[in-house]
Amino acid sequence: MISHKERVKRLEKRVAEDLQLENIGVSHRYESLFEYLQDERDLNKDIRKKLHEYTVFLHLLPIWIDASDLTSEEKISFTPSRGRGSQLSWVPSLFVEPHLPPYPEKELWNQCSRDYKYLQNPSQEGRTHHTRPDALLTVEGTDKLPWTANSTPQPVDQSRLMTMCANGLFEKVAKELGVDEVPSNYADCSSLVQTEAEKESPDELYKKWQDYQESAEYIIECKHKPLDEDDYSQILWYGLAYDTDVVIISSHPVTNNQFTRDLNTLSVDVSIVSGIDIDTNFEKAQSKISDAVQ
Structure with a gap:
């Protein structure tokens, strides 16, 4: 039996070969998957999830991009979108795990909650906030998203961060600010807070999305396990908040009739491509995904 590694x-x-590239691989930013493919780590549930996402990425490449746009590239890397002022794409018009701006959850909930059985209240605990899909496909020529990749793109409580600096929690401060360089002392930490902590308001960030939205083609979400109610809510929030067509690429079929009715209530199209996994026949997978995004 061929292993997952060999199939990948x-x-x-x-x-x-299709794109006439020297190599395609996984960025070290996805440390566990990178090490697994290098025979340095065993398969676990997190790696299995990322394997599915990487498989979808590989299938999307020849569908979504033109080989002529990659003549100067020798290698494509599966790496998340990053950037302080804006997020850059490593592949033309294809952003991996982009951070999308926060949306007006309470307002949308008040407007829409009665229309959708599986839409979860954002004020509840659990996975109810959804701003980071697995991929975003955009119109040709788009190479950046005009907002930061900060994982929590919202105004920061500077007083709290300064207290964290005083307590030596430098790594946590850097993480909250979305920066790679970790300060080594209190003076550097407080300076970082003062220079980086002033973020645009959620309303301003969401306005940036609304201005940009016409350039967005598809939000891509990958599911290697059968979808549950959390997944249903996530998909509905993407459709409601970002007003962009959504494509779900799943290993398993979706047979919940009520969820289908919820999807049909949305003003955008949600396509569910099922039966796609690491061992799916290449031509079959290409055909299914191509039908959904073209």
């Missing part, structure tokens, strides 16, 4: 290697090679 074969898929990488085939897509690289």
Whole structure:
């Protein structure tokens, strides 16, 4: 039986040949997946999830991008979108795990909660806030998203961060501010807070999305396990908040009739492509995904 690693290697090679690239691989930013493919780590549930997402990424490449746009590229790397002022794409018009601006949850909930059985209240605990899909496909020529990749793009409580600096929690401060460099002492930490902590308000960030939205084509979400109610809510929030067509690429079929009725209530299209996994026949997977995004 062919292992997951060998299947991924074969898929990488085939897509690289189709696009006339020297190599396609996983960025070290996805440390666990990178090490697994290098035979330095065993398979676990997190790696299994990321394998599915990487498989979808590999299938999307020849569908969404033109090989002529990659003539100067020798390698494509599966790496998350990053950037302080804006988020850059490593592949033309394809952003991996982009951070989308926060949306007016309470307002949308008050307007829409009665219309959707599976829409979860954002004030509840659990996975109810959804701003980071697995991928975003955009119109040709788009190479950046005009807002930060800060994982919590909202105004920061500077007083709380200064207290964290005083307590030596430098790594946590850097993480909250969305910066890679970790300060080594209190003076550097407080300076970082003062220079980086002033963020645009959620309303301003969401306005940036609304101005940008016409350039967005599809929000992509990958599911390697059967969808549950949390997944249903996540998909509904993407459709409501970002007013962009959504494509779900799942290993399993979706048979919940009530969820289908919820999807039909949205003003955007949600396509569910099922039966896609690491071991799916290449031509079959390409055909299914291509039908959904073209």
